[in-house]
Amino acid sequence: MPKLRTKKTANLALGPVIKVFLICTFICTLAVFYVWQKNQIFNLGRQISDHEKKLDQLREDNEALRDQEYLLASQKMIAERVTQLKLDLGPVQPDQVVWIPNPGVLPPGGRQWAGRAAGKTGVGN
Secondary structure, three states: OOOOOOOOOOOHHHHHHHHHHHHHHHHHHHHHHHHHHHHHHHHHHHHHHHHHHHHHHHHEEEEEHHHHHHHOOHHHHHHHHHOOOOOOOOOHHHHOOOOOOEEEEOOOOOOOOOOOOOOOOOOOO
16 A cells, blocks of 8 residues: 655745735735836825916906006096095196106106206295
8 A cells, every 4th residue: 555645845046926916916916016106196186186276266366466467557536536535636837847867868848957046946836
């Protein structure tokens, strides 16, 4: 009768085990990198969306401020504000204007500026 072998020794070579381990590690590393990259893309997309919403809001605010600027700079609003604050302002008188000569360009009236009249400072007179 043949002998029964009760003890079997595993003669596993170490090379194939290391290869399988390295291949599994490489595949797992690629999978983790892929998930991380997809997460980064999602986060960047969300940031872009948030920045676009903020940009739209800033454009709307800018337009509203521009409209307010035009309203406040209108002659009607300035005149109302002058009367409200009782500033006693009026139109500019011709003797209050001082023309600075610019070579080649004559002021309205076609006369060259010859200087101030004696005793006039041009400010508040």
